[in-house]
Amino acid sequence: MEVRAKKSLGQHFLKDPDIARRIVDSLTVIQNYPKGEKVPVLEVGPGTGVLTRLLIEYPHIDYRAVELDSESVAYLNRHFPSLGTRLFHQDFLKMDCRRLDGPFYLIGNFPYNISSQIFFKVLEYRDMIPEVVGMVQKEVAERLCASPGSKTYGILSVLLQAWYRTEYLFTVPPGAFLPPPKVHSGVIRLIRNGRKELDCPWDLFVKVVKTTFNQRRKTIRNSLKPLLNGKKVPDYIILDLRPEQLDVEEFTELTQEVAKVLNADS
Numbered sequence: 580m581e582v583r584a585k586k587s588l589g590q591h592f593l594k595d596p597d598i599a600r601r602i603v604d605s606l607t608v609i610q611n612y613p614k615g616e617k618v619p620v621l622e623v624g625p626g627t628g629v630l631t632r633l634l635i636e637y638p639h640i641d642y643r644a645v646e647l648d649s650e651s652v653a654y655l656n657r658h659f660p661s662l663g664t665r666l667f668h669q670d671f672l673k674m675d676c677r678r679l680d681g682p683f684y685l686i687g688n689f690p691y692n693i694s695s696q697i698f699f700k701v702l703e704y705r706d707m708i709p710e711v712v713g714m715v716q717k718e719v720a721e722r723l724c725a726s727p728g729s730k731t732y733g734i735l736s737v738l739l740q741a742w743y744r745t746e747y748l749f750t751v752p753p754g755a756f757l758p759p760p761k762v763h764s765g766v767i768r769l770i771r772n773g774r775k776e777l778d779c780p781w782d783l784f785v786k787v788v789k790t791t792f793n794q795r796r797k798t799i800r801n802s803l804k805p806l807l808n809g810k811k812v813p814d815y816i817i818l819d820l821r822p823e824q825l826d827v828e829e830f831t832e833l834t835q836e837v838a839k840v841l842n843a844d845s
Contacts, residue, residue, distance in 0.1 A: 581627075581650075581654050581657075582626065582627055582648070582650045582651050582654045583650060584757065584758055585648065588647065588648055588690055588692070589690030589691040589692035589693060590624075590626065590648070590690060591688075591691070591756040591757070591758060591759070591760045592626045592627050592629070592688075592756060592757050593626075593629045593630070593688050593714075593755060593756055594629070594755065594756060594757045595751075595754075595755035595756075596629070598751055598755050599629045599630055599632075599633060600633060601749065601766070602630060602686070602688075602712060602714060602766055603630055603633045603634060603686070605712045605748055605766060605768055606620070606684060606686055606710065606712045606768075607710060607768075607770070608620070608639075608640075608684055608710070609637065609640075612639050616639065617639060617640070617641040618639055618640055618641060618684065619641045619643070619679060619681065619682065619683035619684065620634060620640050620641065620642055620643070620683065620684045620685075620686060621643050621644065621645065621676075621679065621683045621684070621685055621686070622634065622642070622643070622644040622645075622686050622687050623644075623645055623671045623685065623686070623687035623689060623697065623713075624645075624646060624647070624648075624651075624671070624687050624688060624689065624690055625644045625646055625651065625655060625666075625687070626646070626648075626651050626688065627651065627654060627655075628654070628655055628658055628659055629688075630686065630687070630688065631644060631655065631659060631662075632659075634686070635659065635661070635662075642662075642665060643665045643666070643667070643679070643683075644662065644665065644666050644667065645666075645667040645669060645670075645671045645674055646666065646667070646668060647668075647669065647670045647671070649668070652666065652668045671697065671700065672693060672696055672697070672700055676700075676704045676707055676708075677707075679707070681707070682707050682708070682709055683707065683708065684708070684709065684710045684711075684712075685701065685708050685710070685711045685712075685713070686711070686712045686713065687713055687714070688713075688714045689713045689714060689715050691715065691716050691719075691760070694713075694715040694716065694719050695719065695735060697713070698711075698723065698735055698739060699735075699738075701739075701769070702738055702739065702742065705742045705743075705771070708771070709770070709771045710768070710769065710770050710771065711743075711767075711768065711769040712748075712766065712767070712768050712769075713766070713767060713769075714751060714764050714765070714766045714767075715764065715765060715767070716760075716762055716763075716764060716765070717750060717762060717763040717764055717765040718731070718762070719765070720747055720764070720765025720766070720767045721747060721765060722735065722736060723735055723736060723739055723745055723767060723769075724736070724745040724746065724747040724767055727823065727824060727825060727826045728823065728824060729823065730823070732823045733792055733795075733823075734788055734789055734792045737788050737792075737825075737827060737830055738785065738788060739769060740826075740827055741774065741777060741784070741827045741830075742771060742772060742774060743769035743770060743771055743772060744769070744770045744771075744772055745767060745768075745769055746767060746768045746769075746770075747765060747766075747767055748765075748766045748767060748768055749765070749766050750763050750764070750765055750766075751763065751764040751765070751766060777831055777834075778831055778835065779831050779834040779835045779838060780834070780838065783834050783837065783838055783841075784830065784831065784834045786806065787803070787806065787830065787833060787834045787837055788822070788830055790802060790803060790805070790806045791803065791822035792822045792823075795821060795822050795823060796821070797821070798818065798819055798820065798821060799817060799818045799819070799820055799821065799822060799825075799833065800812055800818035800819060802822070803818070803837065806837065807837065807840055807841065808841075810840050810841070810843070811840070812840075813836045813837075813839065813840055815833070815836050817829055817832065817833050817836075818833075
């Protein structure tokens with residue numbers, strides 16, 4: 580292989596063609612797409628092009644990729660010269676996705692060390708990204724798709740499920756990669772739900788979710804006190820629960836109550 584996997588970039592290159600095909604086929608627009616239209620797809624971290632090779636086979640896919648590693652960029656340019664300016668040599672986390680001029684589908688074998696940050700980026704551009712198919716560390720994949728009441732249900736579970744339907748698709752063993760990671764991986768799919776906006780301020784919703792889960796052993800009543808800046812905690816039944824017991828709608832209601840308290844004297 581002409582590209583060295585770099586630990587600093589969290590690189591583990593997929594080598595199993597059957598797994599690659601399953602990942603690509605998990606993108607719904609591969610089979611179901613508007614006839615006669617091009618579908619923009621952005622691959623994050625194509626590495627050695629295992630997914631790229633399959634994606635560019637489809638004439639209806641308007642393929643683009645973003646890759647930070649210089650060795651991978653050189654490799655991709657040699658083996659897929661037709662990519663040209665459709666291959667962006669930069670950090671996806673710093674990328675202005677508005678340069679893509681409209682909605683796009685996201686796919687990739689996401690580096691372990693930045694997978695959570697990638698999903699926060701997805702949230703930032705949620706109105707441009709109708710679907711994500713990504714491979715991440717198995718425990719991260721399970722966390723993102725967890726339901727309320729689960730021990731793995733957490734901050735990103737709530738934030739993503741506010742805007743997306745999350746599905747855990749399948750598990751990938753370490754032997755499918757070079758070099759093999761020490762853990763299993765999981766492939767997930769996010770499909771944008773019909774929600775256009777929350778019934779509360781998004782920034783405050785995020786703050787409430789993070790504040791409560793950062794002290795998840797406490798009841799919500801106690802964990803919210805620092806956020807309320809000494810103001811009286813509202814008498815609200817949800818406050819006697821713990822954050823992993825609340826779904827998106829209940830967090831929305833909670834945020835509405837917090838907003839009332841914070842705005843009471845303004």
